[in-house]
Each structure stands twice: as C-alpha cells, then as structure tokens.
Amino acid sequence: MKIRKKTLTTAFGIPVADDQNSLTAGPRGPVLMQDVHLLEKLAHFDRERIPERVVHAKGAGAFGYFEATTNVTRYTKARFLSEVGKRTDLFVRFSTVGGEKGSADSARDPRGFAVKFYTEEGNYDLVGNNTPVFFIRDPLKFPDFIHTQKRNPATNLPDPNMFWDFLSLTPESIHQVTILFSDRGTPATYRHMNGYSSHTFKWYNARGEYFWVQYHFKTDQGIRNLTREEAKRLAGEDPDHATRDLFNSIENEDYPSWTLEVQILTPEQARDFRWDIFDITKVWPHAEVPPIQIGKMVLNRNPRNYFADVEQAAFCPGNVVPGIGLSPDKMLQGRVFSYHDTHLHRLGPNYHLIPVNAPRHAPENSYQRDGFMRVDANGEGGPNYWPNSFGGAAPVTGDSEPPFDLSGQAGRHPASHPNDDFEQAGVLFRKVMTDVDRDHLIGNIVDHLGKAQERIQLRQTALFYKADPEYGRRVAEGLKLDIGKVKALAGMSQEERTEATLAVRVPESA
Numbered sequence: 001m002k003i004r005k006k007t008l009t010t011a012f013g014i015p016v017a018d019d020q021n022s023l024t025a026g027p028r029g030p031v032l033m034q035d036v037h038l039l040e041k042l043a044h045f046d047r048e049r050i051p052e053r054v055v056h057a058k059g060a061g062a063f064g065y066f067e068a069t070t071n072v073t074r075y076t077k078a079r080f081l082s083e084v085g086k087r088t089d090l091f092v093r094f095s096t097v098g099g100e101k102g103s104a105d106s107a108r109d110p111r112g113f114a115v116k117f118y119t120e121e122g123n124y125d126l127v128g129n130n131t132p133v134f135f136i137r138d139p140l141k142f143p144d145f146i147h148t149q150k151r152n153p154a155t156n157l158p159d160p161n162m163f164w165d166f167l168s169l170t171p172e173s174i175h176q177v178t179i180l181f182s183d184r185g186t187p188a189t190y191r192h193m194n195g196y197s198s199h200t201f202k203w204y205n206a207r208g209e210y211f212w213v214q215y216h217f218k219t220d221q222g223i224r225n226l227t228r229e230e231a232k233r234l235a236g237e238d239p240d241h242a243t244r245d246l247f248n249s250i251e252n253e254d255y256p257s258w259t260l261e262v263q264i265l266t267p268e269q270a271r272d273f274r275w276d277i278f279d280i281t282k283v284w285p286h287a288e289v290p291p292i293q294i295g296k297m298v299l300n301r302n303p304r305n306y307f308a309d310v311e312q313a314a315f316c317p318g319n320v321v322p323g324i325g326l327s328p329d330k331m332l333q334g335r336v337f338s339y340h341d342t343h344l345h346r347l348g349p350n351y352h353l354i355p356v357n358a359p360r361h362a363p364e365n366s367y368q369r370d371g372f373m374r375v376d377a378n379g380e381g382g383p384n385y386w387p388n389s390f391g392g393a394a395p396v397t398g399d400s401e402p403p404f405d406l407s408g409q410a411g412r413h414p415a416s417h418p419n420d421d422f423e424q425a426g427v428l429f430r431k432v433m434t435d436v437d438r439d440h441l442i443g444n445i446v447d448h449l450g451k452a453q454e455r456i457q458l459r460q461t462a463l464f465y466k467a468d469p470e471y472g473r474r475v476a477e478g479l480k481l482d483i484g485k486v487k488a489l490a491g492m493s494q495e496e497r498t499e500a501t502l503a504v505r506v507p508e509s510a
C-alpha cells in the first residue's frame with residue numbers, strides 16, 4: 001500500500017516548499033527577515049512552555065471509566081451514581097507534589113490523585129491525594145508550607161532546615177508526616193497506591209436530605225511501596241519510572257483499577273462524632289464508620305498527546321455535580337478558589353474549552369464570552385446575558401443544593417481541639433504499622449531529619465514523642481539526641497517549645 005504523504009504547511013495552511021534551508025542572501029547568509037516560515041517556526045517554539053504548576057508539576061495521566069456497583073440513591077441524586085452498572089468516562093492525573101516537571105517519580109512526597117468524571121450533568125472533579133489526611137488544616141498556611149517543601153531562596157537547594165522548621169512548628173502535621181515517612185511516602189508506582197478525597201464532602205438526595213462522605217479509591221493491584229534505598233536508586237536510574245509504568249501497563253492492556261469505597265455519616269452521627277469531620281488532619285476510624293463499596297474505576301486508554309491531555313488537564317474541587325456539595329473544611333474552601341485561579345493563570349480564561357477539560361457528556365451553555373483563546377463559536381449570535389427573552393439557556397429551578405445552616409461569630413478561630421493532633425498518628429504507629437513498617441519509618445525520618453539543625457531535630461522529635469513515647473525515643477536514638485531534652489520539650493506547650501528552640505533571639509530591648 002502506498003502511503004500518501006501530507007503536504008507540510010505553515011500554521012495557516014500555506015504549503016512549505018523547503019524546511020531545511022533558511023532563506024538567505026547568498027549561500028553563506030545572512031538570513032532574510034522575509035523568511036516568514038522560519039520566523040513563525042522559531043516564534044512558536046519560543047512559546048512552547050506554559051507556566052509550570054506551582055505544585056503537582058510532575059505527573060502522568062490516563063483515560064478510563066467508572067462503573068457504579070451499589071445503589072446509593074438514598075444518599076445522593078448524582079446521576080452518574082444512580083444505577084448499578086452505569087458507566088461514566090473519566091480522566092485521571094497522578095503526580096508528585098513538590099518537585100519540578102523533570103523531578104524523580106520516586107521522591108518522598110504525597111501523590112496527587114485527581115479524577116475528572118465526565119458526567120451527563122457536567123464534569124465532576126474529585127481532586128485527592130494518596131493519603132487520607134493533610135499537613136495543615138487552614139489554607140492561610142498553604143503557600144508557606146509549600147515554600148518549605150521547595151527550594152531555599154538563597155541557595156536554590158532543597159533545605160532540610162526549612163522543611164523541618166515549618167513542620168515542627170506546625171504540630172497538626174504530625175499525622176501526615178508519619179504517613180509520608182512510612183514507605184507509603186514512596187509508592188512503587190501510581191498503580192500500587194490508594195487515592196483518598198481527604199476532605200469531607202456533602203451528598204444530598206432527591207428529597208433534600210444530606211450526608212457527609214469521604215472517598216477511598218482502593219487499588220486492586222495491591223499496595224506496593226519502595227524502600228528508601230530503592231527510591232533513591234530509581235531517582236537516578238529511571239526518574240520517570242512511575243510515568244513509564246502507567247503508560248506501559250495500559251499499552252499492554254493490563255488495565256489498572258481501583259475499588260471506590262465511601263464512608264458516610266448522617267448529620268446526627270456527625271454531631272456526636274468525637275473527631276471534627278471537617279479537619280483534614282484526621283481520618284474517620286473504619287470501625288466507627290465502615291466504608292461501603294460503591295464502584296470501580298478502570299484506566300484503559302493512554303493520552304495520544306501528553307501536552308494536550310496531561311499538561312493542560314485542569315481540575316478544581318469546586319466542580320461538583322447536583323447531588324454532591326462542599327463541606328466547611330477550611331482547606332477545601334481555600335482550594336475551591338486556588339485551583340480555578342491557577343488555571344486562569346496557566347491556561348487562560350477559556351481553559352474549559354480545552355478538550356480534556358471540556359464537558360463531554362453535557363452541553364456547556366453559559367453566558368461567559370470572549371477572552372484569550374476563545375476557540376469555539378463563542379455563543380454565535382445568541383444572547384450573551386441572562387435573563388433574556390430570546391430563548392437563551394435558563395437555570396434549572398429546583399436543581400440547586402438544599403439550603404443549609406451556618407452559624408458562629410466571624411473571627412480567625414484556631415482549631416478547638418489541638419491536643420487531639422497526636423492521637424491518630426500514635427494509633428497509626430502503634431496499631432496499624434508492622435514491625436518492618438516501624439523500622440522503615442524510623443530509618444526514613446532519621447535519614448532526612450538528621451540533615452536539619454539539632455534544635456529543629458529536638459523540636460520535631462518532641463512531636464514524635466507526643467504521638468507515642470516509643471516513636472520519639474527511637475527517633476531520638478537514631479539521631480543520637482538527648483532523650484531528656486526531647487521529653488522536656490514534649491512536656492511544654494507549643495509556645496514554650498518554640499521559645500526554647502529559637503535560632504535567633506530578639507533582645508528584650510528591641
């Protein structure tokens with residue numbers, strides 16, 4: 001069979017006769033300004049990169065589907081969950097968090113686990129991580145936290161002092177730090193890890209009754225993690241190992257899948273619950289809120305172009321469909337702003353038109369018009385305002401979230417239960433981890449925290465001690481710290497501990 005060659009053209013469809021020799025005055029140049037093809041080619045090349053994501057810069061993605069396996073209509077009226085057997089197309093992006101676009105997939109870091117369901121009621125984004133909790137519970141702390149995970153402003157190097165200084169001054173991080181420094185902080189691949197909503201979300205049914213839910217995507221491949229040594233070796237030998245693994249497994253038709261479970265609390269149960277269900281540093285213990293299986297997610301198609309589908313993929317936790325609502329979780333509320341805002345900056349005001357982000361199974365009928373890169377028909381000649389009497393799209397009355405109560409004094413309220421911050425980390429250390437898990441956890445912490453200043457090591461080890469004395473004692477032993485000093489710091493209030501471990505003291509007279 002003869003392959004018919006396509007004609008090379010400029011971006012505007014004009015045939016190109018020569019793509020190897022620039023237009024020059026004589027065989028040795030110089031190049032003429034009127035080589036429009038060359039100018040167009042160089043100018044476009046100069047603009048190939050879009051801003052890197054501030055977080056989650058390195059990632060991999062795939063398409064697939066979700067299949068509902070349980071009837072949950074008594075909890076939510078979301079149509080994609082309305083029938084057993086119903087399938088919904090989706091796109092998933094996995095990522096590391098702190099590293100740049102070229103950084104190693106094996107880095108010790110949480111993994112992003114972002115799912116976009118293309119439902120018939122619009123796109124539903126569930127933008128989670130591979131950990132059920134997070135380091136902080138107030139979005140005001142987020143930029144500072146991320147600065148400490150990135151590079152020192154002077155040296156442009158990752159900085160263990162910044163990293164541990166912030167965490168040791170932020171005790172609410174202890175639960176997530178314990179997960180991060182277990183081997184779950186270095187998953188073997190993206191296929192061998194769970195995904196969690198981490199936040200609490202609201203579900204409401206057709207009768208307007210509501211429930212609080214947390215999502216858990218449990219990997220059907222089984223959990224597999226890297227040891228510290230394996231992770232370090234892979235960072236050098238194959239920094240893209242998880243990206244490669246995901247692509248190859250789908251290419252080889254070995255489709256990865258996850259079972260979706262949810263934990264559900266009624267408002268009455270939530271009221272009496274011993275944990276603040278809107279505090280993202282806490283889980284809901286399984287024994288108290290047993291997870292129920294509701295569906296399966298399968299990834300079975302690789303993107304045909306990485307930039308088009310993965311680099312330009314844009315998720316926002318605020319994109320919820322009827323039947324699903326947000327919760328008062330402060331971090332969630334902050335993310336609802338920050339994700340959309342980031343995409344406006346990275347991709348422009350019309351990022352919702354990029355195919356991977358556009359609704360696939362629902363029409364988009366908004367009155368938003370114009371702006372950079374408006375590449376569709378821009379509403380043609382239809383009305384661009386509401387209300388109108390020219391047949392423009394109208395709101396669906398009765399489809400909105402039922403009204404809900406809010407109360408309380410406006411103020412900058414600290415968490416009301418700070419002493420609980422250590423309990424779940426302690427349970428994880430004592431009851432969930434095996435002996436091997438604990439050995440690796442201690443080794444991983446000592447390896448990393450050992451690079452920070454001693455006063456920071458002491459402050460952080462005091463937090464481990466508060467989670468569990470054995471945990472603190474073993475880290476202190478590994479770091480050769482004076483356990484007496486660790487115990488003394490653990491017995492202090494947060495303010496006293498900070499004061500006792502300052503690097504720079506401001507003179508009284510200042």
Ligand code: NDP
Pocket residue numbers: 132179182183184194223283284285286287424425427428432433437
């Ligand atoms: P359970 O014993 O019912 O559940 C423990 C959970 O811990 C399991 O889901 C297990 O996940 C997970 N796990 C096992 N090893 C690790 C590890 N090294 N790092 C992080 N998670 C791990 O206990 P509870 O529900 O009472 O929770 C106890 C503690 O378990 C919590 O304080 C929390 O730290 C952790 N956990 C709890 C989760 C929850 O939603 N309740 C979710 C994840 C962790 P798997 O089944 O995949 O092995």
